[in-house]
Amino acid sequence: MHEDHDTTTLGALLTNDLIGITRGRFFPLPARARAMQKGCGWVPANLGLTPFDDIAADNPWGCTGDLRLSPDPDTEFYTRRLGEGGFTGMLCDITTLTGAPWYGCGRSFLKAALEELKTEFGLILQATFEMEFQITGASWDAAPAFSMQAMRRADGFCRTLTDALTDIGNAPEIVLPEYGADQFEMAFPPRPALEAADKAVLTREVIREAARLQGYRATFTPKLTPESVGNGLHIHFSFLDRDTLQPVTHDPAAPGGVSKACGHFVAGIVKQMHALMVFCAPTAVSYMRLLPHHWSSAYASFGALNREAALRICPMPPGADPAKAFNIEFRPTDSTSSPYWALGVLVRAGLEGLRQQRPTPPLLHGDPEALTDAERLGMGITRLPASLQEALDAFIGNKTVTEWFDPVLVDGIRTAKICEIHKTESWNPAELCRQYARIY
Structure with missing residues (x-):
């Protein structure tokens, strides 16, 4: 110490x-x-x-x-x-x-997956977590989204928060007032994936404490009210070569600029995405956010510069080295998830894609809802689970994914989700939002 x-x-x-x-x-x-x-x-x-x-009374661990x-x-x-x-x-x-x-340790699960990625394919995953949250209890005047007014009214909170995040070695690259009421977004520099997950865990607690000290409350709930915009936890990732430590995510000659290895990895995620939602959107309220036309990725898909795509190629600033700046964003995740488990299952799914040498998925342009059923089918674009029950069913029914886990853990996830589903099934949307906002 x-x-x-x-x-x-x-x-x-x-x-x-x-x-x-x-x-x-x-x-x-x-x-x-x-x-x-x-x-x-x-x-x-x-x-x-x-x-x-x-x-749950029938949880597999008991006393x-x-x-x-x-x-x-x-x-x-x-x-x-x-x-x-x-x-x-x-x-x-x-x-x-x-x-x-x-x-049952998410941190160990992520470490093991990253080691397999490095050992089998010579790839080191770089990652960062982009966070959205809302402040309640503040007496700020209303201000337009993204505006200077919205930023300046929160200056004391943001300065306290930035200082504290700097203390833990996670100084943000950007802090901005977002579209929602009293909503903020913070982005951080990329770093080795395990460290990125560690910093994400601590950053959420620092944000909560900084708000508390100002007399406010920070909430990461996916939906504060049924009418409000959602709060996501976007995961950005890219790859370095194990031996040279050079970036290997981008290939300027390939469609979309996606390297062969990155394309395999992305294809594995798209293939297994339905079953991953029980880790990436793990609560009943998560599915109030994952709706079409909400820029929160309601479909398992891959796109370029497209916020309706679950995985998207991110834009690069002018003059940036494409090899270094090129990265992929996974958008369905929210902050009711664990950074360890969410990133860990993405790596596991990506490993499946690499082992099977799955081809890079076709790029989605525009809103998937605008496509016909036949067009979506031809592109392999499918609607993600619309409820926690659907996500649990997708997980339990996917032998490939469940085999990543000890059977006792699979049963523990099943019993916990059923317990949560039964508790929340009688709540109307407003009550569902209120109860989760109280926790998150």
Whole structure:
């Protein structure tokens, strides 16, 4: 632990679960230093919690089993400029009592997938997470979307937030007032994929704390109200060659400029996308955002500069080196997801595409709703699940995807989702939004 950490600060050992909630254990001095070195106990059944802290009676873990939160010293953080004393801690892998990775650890799942990508195909994944969120409880005057007025009224909050994000090594590239009421978007520089996921987990907590200290509340819920715009968590990725560390995502001679390896990877994601939604859009409210004509990607598709495409080739600034600037954006994800699990399943699906050498999908131009059924069928464009139940069915029914996981975890996901579906099925849209906004 850094010597300059305020002695009154609790130390946090943190993990991020299947539904994007950061949970952990918290230690005051003098226990803090030992905990940060040795880790602490954890419980398997924690993974079966719904967003509302319900747990299915038939979950596969029950009251038995013990695990460890094993801190990674490379993830140590200290937000020295965020409130009195800030807060400090480390992100953890969940391990068995013998120190082996636990099958229910999203961070370990992502690490293993990235290692296979590097070992089998010589590819290093670079990534970043683009976040949208809304502020509630502020007394700001109304202001036009994207305007200077909207930015200046939030100046105190944004300065506090930027300072705190700089403290954790994730200074944003851009902060902007978005289209929605009191909505903001933040984008960050690309970095190695595991580090990008680590930073995304911490960044959400820093945003929440910065808002709290201003007397506001930050919410990442996919839908604040039925009428509001959605909040997404867009995942950008590109590839480096393992041996040369040169970018290998772009090929100027290929359709869309997509390299052969990148095309295989994207094709694997498109093929498995329906089953991935249980990780990328893992809550009942997620499907109020994933609607046609909402720029949130209601169809499994690949496009260039097209915000209705689930995967899109991003624009490059004038004068940029295309080899370095070229990247792909995955748009259906929201912040009820775990950055580890969401990115991890994208890598797993991409690996399937690479192994099968699937051809680059055809590029979607325009809104998929404007195409006929036959046109969509010919391009392999399919409607994504429209509910959590449909997403769960797609996952359970996909043998390729379920085989990425221990059968006990598959059963744990099934029981947790059914529990959440039963709890929320009687809520009208307004109540659904209100309840998830309370959590996220």
